[in-house]
Amino acid sequence: MVKVWQTAEIVEAYDGHKLKVRTIKSRAEKVINRSSDEELPPLQNPDILLGINDLTSLSFLHEPAILYNLYSGFIQSHAIYTYCGSALVAINPYKDLDIYGTDSMKKYRGQTMGSLEPHIFAVAEQAFNKMEIENNNQSIIVSGESGAGKTVSAKYAMRYLAFRSKSKTETENEKKVLASNPIMEAIGNAKTTINDNSSRFGKYIELHFNDRNHITGVSMQTYLLEKSRVVHQASHERNYHIFYQLYSSRNMFPQLKLGE
Numbered sequence: 001m002v003k004v005w006q007t008a009e010i011v012e013a014y015d016g017h018k019l020k021v022r023t024i025k026s027r028a029e030k031v032i033n034r035s036s037d038e039e040l041p042p043l044q045n046p047d048i049l050l051g052i053n054d055l056t057s058l059s060f061l062h063e064p065a066i067l068y069n070l071y072s073g074f075i076q077s078h079a080i081y082t083y084c085g086s087a088l089v090a091i092n093p094y095k096d097l098d099i100y101g102t103d104s105m106k107k108y109r110g111q112t113m114g115s116l117e118p119h120i121f122a123v124a125e126q127a128f129n130k131m132e133i134e135n136n137n138q139s140i141i142v143s144g145e146s147g148a149g150k151t152v153s154a155k156y157a158m159r160y161l162a163f164r165s166k167s168k169t170e171t172e173n174e175k176k177v178l179a180s181n182p183i184m185e186a187i188g189n190a191k192t193t194i195n196d197n198s199s200r201f202g203k204y205i206e207l208h209f210n211d212r213n214h215i216t217g218v219s220m221q222t223y224l225l226e227k228s229r230v231v232h233q234a235s236h237e238r239n240y241h242i243f244y245q246l247y248s249s250r251n252m253f254p255q256l257k258l259g260e
């Protein structure tokens with residue numbers, strides 16, 4: 001059974017610890033037993049806060065309020081990004097959105113986080129800006145469950161940083177990073193039941209900047225590759241892409257010194 005939060009209004013409080021509530025949608029009544037006088041069900045936020053772009057501005061910050069706010073923003077204005085203080089929460093839209101072009105990157109250039117609508121570019125801009133002003137190394141941590149959009153987010157963050165680095169060779173370096181992706185993904189990505197192109201390893205990517213903030217190089221460390229997938233895959237899952245890609249080029253086997 002899937003459990004979801006529902007909005008309700010209090011009809012009656014009685015016996016000290018009991019609350020009779022009525023759900024707004026189905027008008028069903030239910031009695032909630034509170035274990036203490038203080039313990040109330042999660043309280044609703046005023047309507048005026050609905051769809052705000054920083055979750056920390058909610059009067060009542062709890063799981064149902066967060067879910068409802070993210071849901072409303074996504075359904076009403078297709079907003080996939082919301083701030084939670086200095087963190088960015090992203091919803092995977094599973095379709096291409098027109099928010100990652102050069103015009104969008106130009107819009108975020110030099111802007112402080114929070115002055116424009118939440119975006120992965122704003123996070124990258126802040127990292128770049130802090131590096132420039134404080135002359136310190138910066139990190140962006142991308143986390144989430146499988147299929148949440150970590151790889152795509154990291155790609156857009158790197159694209160923005162390459163755009164922001166004024167070096168003439170920025171496109172060359174960016175091209176090199178992006179060109180290495182298909183190779184890394186062939187060897188380390190596989191179809192799972194949740195994600196057709198799931199990364200089965202962790203990545204630590206370093207972009208190196210010189211003192212004029214031009215990208216001078218990129219390095220990548222990988223860790224925790226799921227090696228067992230080579231010999232065993234769960235049902236409806238696949239081995240690493242590289243094996244299928246190689247097999248589809250069987251005519252090249254002799255050249256690659258491989259046997260059938």
Ligand SMILES: Nc1ncnc2c1ncn2[C@@H]1O[C@H](COP(=O)(O)OP(=O)(O)OP(=O)(O)O)[C@@H](O)[C@H]1O
Pocket residue numbers: 092093094095096097144145146147148149150151152153195197198199200
């Ligand atoms: N911002 C986005 N816009 C459009 N589509 C997206 C976006 N983010 C993710 N997707 C879609 O979701 C798919 C899964 O995303 P991604 O591979 O980045 O997930 P992940 O978190 O890296 O997963 P895993 O941990 O399994 O590697 C992508 O192939 C893409 O189709």
